Amino acid sequence: MNRDRLAELIRQPKVQREIFRGYEGSYYSIGFLRNPENRGEFAIRVRIEGEDDSSIPPQITLDGHAIPIITATHYKLPRPLSA
Numbered sequence: 001m002n003r004d005r006l007a008e009l010i011r012q013p014k015v016q017r018e019i020f021r022g023y024e025g026s027y028y029s030i031g032f033l034r035n036p037e038n039r040g041e042f043a044i045r046v047r048i049e050g051e052d053d054s055s056i057p058p059q060i061t062l063d064g065h066a067i068p069i070i071t072a073t074h075y076k077l078p079r080p081l082s083a
Contacts, residue, residue: 046071
C-alpha cells in the first residue's frame with residue numbers, strides 16, 4: 001500500500017474506531033512510518049497516554065493488506081510554544 005492511500009485511510013473515523021475500539025484513555029496520536037521489520041512497507045504508529053496497550057490490535061487489514069500497528073505508551077500531549 002502506498003503512503004498516500006494509508007494516510008487517507010487512517011484519517012477515516014471508521015478506521016480509527018477499529019484501532020482504538022477498546023482504548024479508554026483521554027488522548028492519542030496516530031500516524032505511519034516505515035515498517036522496521038520490512039523497510040519496503042509501512043506500519044501504523046499509535047501513541048497512547050497509558051501503559052496498557054492490550055486494547056490496540058497488533059495489525060489491521062486495510063484494502064486487503066495486513067498493516068502492522070506499532071504502539072508506543074506513555075504519550076504526553078505536546079506543550080504549546082509560548083508567544
